[in-house]
Amino acid sequence: MGSLSIRGVDNQLATLLKEKAVIAQKSVNQLVLEMLRKHVGLEKPKRYTAQYDDLDHLFGSWTEDEFQHIQKKIDSERQIDEDLWK
Secondary structure, three states, X not given: OOOOOOOOOXXXXXXXXXXXXXXXXXXXXXXXXXXXHHHHOOOOXXXXXXXXXXXXXXXXXXXXXXXXXXHHHHHHHOOOOHHHHO
């Protein structure tokens, strides 16, 4: 496995790479390798592992009463109708 040095990385780029690595919970090296692989076409996009964050703002915002109400609805929908499975 070879090594590669990249010269001329300015402070702004270095800071952005570090921030993205922290968010992705990866090292800067891992992040850069993944970005390079994707950019040159060595990594195909994953078709069925899309992650969505459009509801993240709701996380932790329910009261305990709201949670219990919603959970009760979910639990009632998960009941198995024994007559349908005979």
